[in-house]
Amino acid sequence: MDQFLQTFKDGIAIGSLYALIALGYTMVYGILKFINFAHSDVVVLGAWLSLVIARQAEAAMGWGAVGTASGAAPWWFGGVVLVAAMLLCGVLGFAIERLAYKPLRKAPRLNVLITAIGVSLLLQNSGQLPAFFGTKPKSIPPLVPDTVLFSIGQVQFRVLDFAVVGTALLFMIGLDWLVFRTKVGRAMRAVSHSPTNAGLMGIPVDRVISFTFVLGSMLAATGGFLWALKYTQVKQPADTSWTLLGLKAFVAAVVGGIGNIRGAMLGGLTIGMLEQFGSAYLRSSLADVYVFGLLILVLLFRPGGILGSAAVDKV
Amino acid sequence: MRSLVDSSIELRPRLGPTILASLWPIVVGIAFAVAMQLFVKPNINDYFAKQLLDIGISIVLAVSLTMVNGFTGQFSMGHAGFMAAGGYAAGAVCYYVSLRIWGTGGARGSILSGMPLDPSGLPSFAVGDLLFLGSLLVGGLVSALLGFLVGLPSLRLRGDYLAIVTLGFGEIVRVLIQQTEPVIKTAAEAAQTPVLELPIHVGGALGFTGLPKYTSLFWAYLVAAITIIVAFRLKRSTFGRAFLSIREDEIASEVMGVNTTRFKVWAFVIAAFFAGVAGGLFAHTLGVGLSAEAAGFMKSFDVIIMVVLGGLGSISGATAAAIVFTLLPEVLRDPLATPAWIVVAILGVWASLSGLAAWRSREGGAERPWVMKLALKLLIPGACVVAIYLAGKNGIDLSPYRMIFFALLLILMMIFRPEGLLGVREIWEREAWSWLIGGRRKAVAASPPQGGGS
Numbered sequence: 001m002d003q004f005l006q007t008f009k010d011g012i013a014i015g016s017l018y019a020l021i022a023l024g025y026t027m028v029y030g031i032l033k034f035i036n037f038a039h040s041d042v043v044v045l046g047a048w049l050s051l052v053i054a055r056q057a058e059a060a061m062g063w064g065a066v067g068t069a070s071g072a073a074p075w076w077f078g079g080v081v082l083v084a085a086m087l088l089c090g091v092l093g094f095a096i097e098r099l100a101y102k103p104l105r106k107a108p109r110l111n112v113l114i115t116a117i118g119v120s121l122l123l124q125n126s127g128q129l130p131a132f133f134g135t136k137p138k139s140i141p142p143l144v145p146d147t148v149l150f151s152i153g154q155v156q157f158r159v160l161d162f163a164v165v166g167t168a169l170l171f172m173i174g175l176d177w178l179v180f181r182t183k184v185g186r187a188m189r190a191v192s193h194s195p196t197n198a199g200l201m202g203i204p205v206d207r208v209i210s211f212t213f214v215l216g217s218m219l220a221a222t223g224g225f226l227w228a229l230k231y232t233q234v235k236q237p238a239d240t241s242w243t244l245l246g247l248k249a250f251v252a253a254v255v256g257g258i259g260n261i262r263g264a265m266l267g268g269l270t271i272g273m274l275e276q277f278g279s280a281y282l283r284s285s286l287a288d289v290y291v292f293g294l295l296i297l298v299l300l301f302r303p304g305g306i307l308g309s310a311a312v313d314k315v
Numbered sequence: 316m317r318s319l320v321d322s323s324i325e326l327r328p329r330l331g332p333t334i335l336a337s338l339w340p341i342v343v344g345i346a347f348a349v350a351m352q353l354f355v356k357p358n359i360n361d362y363f364a365k366q367l368l369d370i371g372i373s374i375v376l377a378v379s380l381t382m383v384n385g386f387t388g389q390f391s392m393g394h395a396g397f398m399a400a401g402g403y404a405a406g407a408v409c410y411y412v413s414l415r416i417w418g419t420g421g422a423r424g425s426i427l428s429g430m431p432l433d434p435s436g437l438p439s440f441a442v443g444d445l446l447f448l449g450s451l452l453v454g455g456l457v458s459a460l461l462g463f464l465v466g467l468p469s470l471r472l473r474g475d476y477l478a479i480v481t482l483g484f485g486e487i488v489r490v491l492i493q494q495t496e497p498v499i500k501t502a503a504e505a506a507q508t509p510v511l512e513l514p515i516h517v518g519g520a521l522g523f524t525g526l527p528k529y530t531s532l533f534w535a536y537l538v539a540a541i542t543i544i545v546a547f548r549l550k551r552s553t554f555g556r557a558f559l560s561i562r563e564d565e566i567a568s569e570v571m572g573v574n575t576t577r578f579k580v581w582a583f584v585i586a587a588f589f590a591g592v593a594g595g596l597f598a599h600t601l602g603v604g605l606s607a608e609a610a611g612f613m614k615s616f617d618v619i620i621m622v623v624l625g626g627l628g629s630i631s632g633a634t635a636a637a638i639v640f641t642l643l644p645e646v647l648r649d650p651l652a653t654p655a656w657i658v659v660a661i662l663g664v665w666a667s668l669s670g671l672a673a674w675r676s677r678e679g680g681a682e683r684p685w686v687m688k689l690a691l692k693l694l695i696p697g698a699c700v701v702a703i704y705l706a707g708k709n710g711i712d713l714s715p716y717r718m719i720f721f722a723l724l725l726i727l728m729m730i731f732r733p734e735g736l737l738g739v740r741e742i743w744e745r746e747a748w749s750w751l752i753g754g755r756r757k758a759v760a761a762s763p764p765q766g767g768g769s
């Protein structure tokens with residue numbers, strides 16, 4: 001029972017992070033129909049920026065770590081770090097779209113895919129330079145107190161757990177509201193349906209696409225921030241585990257139904273649960289195999305994903 | 316008056332010249348490989364020989380990926396996964412068969428496999444060589460089978476799913492290799508283990524060590540030559556034209572009666588076969604530790620960079636890119652120490668070309684004399700070469716910036732010259748160069764965009 005509860009808790013936590021990152025993939029795919037390989041690098045940047053900002057700010061203000069007795073950083077400090085990281089990543093997302101993807105709006109999808117790989121490699125390898133983050137993992141100072149709130153059996157529920165899952169859920173609900181209840185959200189859905197027609201109806205397509213990228217990058221930054229909070233240690237930018245994280249998030253988007261925002265959330269949770277339960281009850285070293293195995297199964301039997309509808313390519 | 320039938324019979328190619336025409340590339344390839352081993356190898360140092368070996372393997376990888384990503388317009392990102400799978404399969408066969416038959420895992424090759432000439436006079440082609448050849452084939456076939464299993468579901472669907480599935484496939488291969496059992500070291504133990512269990516003992520996370528080191532310049536360039544010949548045959552044959560038609564317009568080629576899924580899977584399987592053989596070569600190279608990391612996607616990205624920069628669909632372009640990409644880290648590390656004169660020359664030409672390609676589409680006018688334009692276009696790449704030279708002179712190590720350079724090149728290439736350096740053309744085709752000395756982009760205008768239409 002304890003093991004089940006623990007696994008369930010981990011599955012929810014990691015699943016909500018996958019979902020957060022998957023949203024960025026699915027929004028871009030929905031509109032521009034290509035896999036934005038650079039998305040996982042924005043997540044990395046979010047994590048590293050949070051780390052650097054937290055360290056610098058604490059040093060500048062003379063604060064100790066959150067949760068220590070004297071001179072600790074205030075409770076809202078984590079929020080400030082998150083907002084700063086989100087803003088910077090949003091700017092980066094805007095720049096990537098304008099400089100690398102916009103010139104290719106009319107190019108074949110394969111070329112855009114290659115550009116995305118190029119952007120991804122560029123971000124990874126420049127992030128590794130000594131001038132930026134270097135080639136060694138570093139750990140982020142704790143921004144959320146690590147106190148145990150309550151425990152069921154052996155399983156402890158900490159403030160950190162609620163902070164991670166709560167923030168992720170909050171952002172997902174916010175995005176859902178934005179996409180389905182606001183004017184700009186309607187414009188996004190229209191562009192996703194058909195950029196040409198949306199343009200004819202007077203929707204500023206380029207601006208909507210930029211907005212989507214900024215939004216996706218901000219969610220990616222949040223994902224990176226929460227990832228750093230949860231695992232404390234932030235791996236170097238070109239570490240393969242980051243690409244793998246992005247890959248799994250993309251799998252989550254495909255499993256949920258690519259282009260479908262609620263599908264991405266559902267897919268993220270599915271992948272997180274599958275990975276955690278698979279590692280806990282079967283072999284833990286095969287976690288990646290379960291995820292990609294599910295991808296192949298979904299592609300074989302329900303290529304549109306759980307919530308997606310089978311799309312037919314028209315001439 | 317002759318009938319139409321008679322004159323059409325006259326047009327039919329004669330048997331003799333046909334056989335000659337189809338044989339000479341193979342003969343030249345074998346001769347080249349033998350020459351590399353027997354005449355070039357003794358005259359260069361070991362370090363440069365290792366570089367040449369890496370180049371040979373890279374050529375096999377790049378040219379085979381060209382068949383999928385270039386000819387067929389599909390985007391595979393798991394080439395390293397196939398390479399690793401083939402390498403492990405070939406290694407397991409070669410190692411355990413030697414252990415079972417001869418009692419040692421050592422190599423029993425001839426002078427062509429880089430072994431010293433036996434005073435008693437070994438034949439020029441030893442039993443060990445045959446075993447190695449056989450295991451390379453096994454590696455290729457295993458990899459091709461995996462390619463079929465992975466390709467069939469994903470190639471039925473939209474193009475970019477292949478990218479993600481193949482990336483995931485590479486990861487699965489990597490994780491599964493890490494789960495394997497330790498290598499069996501002695502012949503006695505190997506004799507006790509059931510034959511079917513032997514392929515599981517390939518080292519796990521520790522890597523597959525103790526493999527016989529057969530791979531020599533002969534083998535690397537033999538396989539490279541065969542890969543290039545097969546690629547050319549494909550490109551010029553009816554079968555291969557189907558690949559190209561899928562890449563130009565999938566729907567149109569379906570309408571013309573091409574079974575697109577079947578040909579996509581074929582391209583994928585052939586490419587996986589050669590990737591597997593390349594893996595076999597890699598596994599048996601001296602000084603290489605075969606480990607699960609060989610299947611990682613960074614290696615796949617390297618091959619993709621070679622293919623894209625060389626020109627999606629250009630065999631000679633991919634070959635040239637493989638050479639430059641393999642040599643470049645050394646050049647950047649210390650431009651003046653390596654056999655610099657060759658390498659910097661290649662790099663210079665390469666950088667000029669790619670710089671030119673980017674420059675070309677920016678300025679459209681044809682007023683200035685072509686000499687002026689050429690000089691103008693050489694300005695930026697020339698500055699790059701000078702910068703690299705100066706960095707070498709002052710002892711600055713540029714190799715950490717290597718991937719940044721390639722990433723930028725990839726992005727700029729896609730924006731300014733999306734078909735890659737040479738496009739589908741080959742180096743010796745004049746159309747491929749027409750952009751170099753000006754005029755409108757005839758070659759480009761003639762070649763439609765890549766990628767599946769939608």
